[in-house]
Amino acid sequence: MASTTQTEIPPAPPGRRTRAKSTGRVGDKIFLGLSRGSGILLLVIMASIAAFLTYRAAIAISDDEGNFLTTFDWNPAGDPPVFGIAVLLFGTVVSSIIAMVIAVPIAVGIALFISHYAPRKLAGAIAYVIDLLAAVPSIVYGIWGALVLVPYLEGLNLWLDQFFGWTYIFEKTEIGVARSLFTVGILLAIMILPIVTSVSREVFLQVPRMNEEAALALGATRWEVIRLSVLPFGRSGVISASMLGLGRALGETMAVATVLSPNFLISLHVLNPGGGTFAQNIAAKFGEADAFGRDALIASGLVLFVLTLLVNGAARLIIARRKEYSGANA
Amino acid sequence: MSHASTSVQDRPVPTPPAPVSSLSSRTLPRLAPLGFAVVSIALGVGIGAAAGWHSRVQWGLLSALLFLTISYVATSVVENKRQAKDRLATSLVWVCFLIAVVPLASLLWTTISRGSERLDGYFLTHSMAGVLGPEASGGVYHALIGTLEQVGIATLISAPLGLLTAVYLVEYGKGALAKAVTFFVDVMTGIPSIVAGLFILSIMLIAGLEPSGLMGALALTILMIPVVVRSTEEMLKLVPNELREASLALGIPKWRTILKVVLPTAIGGIATGVMLAIARIAGETAPIILLVFGSQLINPNPFEGAQSSLPFYIYEQYKIGEAASYDRAWAAALVLIAFVMILNLVARGIARWKAPKTGR
Known part of the structure; x- marks a missing residue:
């Protein structure tokens, strides 16, 4: 640092400017170093999450006497220790799919409502209300779901069983309160609604006005405008929004842990109480787990981590690709 | 045809x-x-x-x-x-x-x-020490302290880190490193809170650390950083380039330009982003279950011993399954929602009040 000041002085006689310049450089270097360092730190954190989880998971899986992928049991404290993620994977995927099937159409509807149907002044307020849904902590959703939603859903379950029981999926073979994967799916749908809505809304607002006005000028009704110009433009955005929502639903812990009454069976009767998800299993089994049991839970968490990483990564790639090609952002 | x-x-x-x-x-x-x-x-x-x-x-x-x-x-x-x-x-x-x-x-x-049935001054100023599940007594004081300390520590760590990362991405970022950071910040937003908890847990298992408020705060940090980065980045991008160019043209070094011109212009939005991030992590339960363990007693020291937190308290009271404990759970939920909503409202108020004047 001293050398730079020395080399700078001879060519530029006015002393004040050189001093400012040289301190500026040092400051710049420090500042750049700090900010780049924190960027790198983020990457290090991500890498170490993967590394540490893998390391602990490897300890657990190597001592697992059952098959980690296909065993229908979670008993790492047993002798021999047997545990597997089959039921958890099934429950996680099924509840998330139910959530998506319910949430995505409604979210697209709300996004259209905000972007194209609601009165201009109301639209902002509605968007705000939907954002409030996202601000509610998941544990509050959890106790609301368990204490309010579950009793309310019993009638709906009866209906589904009565009218759609023939589909096998909606056949309710066990009597019991609605602490089922289906109820969890509904609750997750409510929870992922805000993120799917807000991303879709952003995309719908970016639709080139020219396209819409052209359709209107041809005499299209409002629905035809949306079908012909808004939805085709927004399709990839809606897909990535739903994948972001899927990522949320996959990793949700508390809402599932409070609502579901878990068991270790795989059943496509989604109305029957039972099943389990990765996050719910970790929260529920952690209290009673010994050191090895914790490693086993970490192993299941690793699978969840990889799953959400893939889903979120794919969603982000779709968004990024869309940005490159869309004229709106050019 | x-x-x-x-x-x-x-x-x-x-x-x-x-x-x-x-x-x-x-x-x-x-x-x-x-x-x-x-x-x-x-x-x-x-x-x-x-x-x-x-x-x-x-x-x-x-x-x-x-x-x-x-x-x-x-x-x-x-x-x-x-x-x-x-x-x-x-x-x-x-x-x-x-x-x-x-x-x-x-x-x-x-x-x-x-929640309002049970929420009163007594509830806010007493802990659960010596209170059995079915008794209609006890309070949330220990959980409030836990939440405030854990969230406070998480904010102290992640606000500067997130801010600096956002500055790097907007003001310096070019090339592969910036692209990788952007992508992984996005991916990090999607990390389930329980996985963040498990990560800190695996470190604890390796290093032989005991559960404490600090461990929970570290997991919350991982959840908070990407939110702060994202919102700060958006705000910094809104600062008009003319301001930067004017400052640089006066011969002011880049770091002073960022500190004295860019950041003050965007400060309202940055504060909003940080507060929204706080609101988000204040409601996280899963990492607390794994890392802080929960306690019935007042423990003001976040660096040693088990603590409680508001969301954990709600879960704990829900699991007891008695009428009195449900009442406590709802009252604590009301406290938590009020905390989060007030943060949200204030944050959005600041955003509106201090919105950066774009070139219009």
């Missing part, structure tokens, strides 16, 4: 009468949808009450279905198929919106009405 062209040629002959008739065709009055809604809700409630369905969910779904059918049929009878489809889409979009509002309203209503 030839078929299409003939049909185009044929069309002018039959169409002229159509526009005339459509201009003078009957249309539904403007308030018709409102009427449909009233009729279908009345029918839904009537049928529901008559059939003795217990759950209001059924009543609501039936009303929604009736509303869609009535507005479609009425419009296709009075107007035409295209208008009917348009009306159907409009009704559907309205129904979607209402479906989303109902759970939010129910949730807020339940929390406020059930």
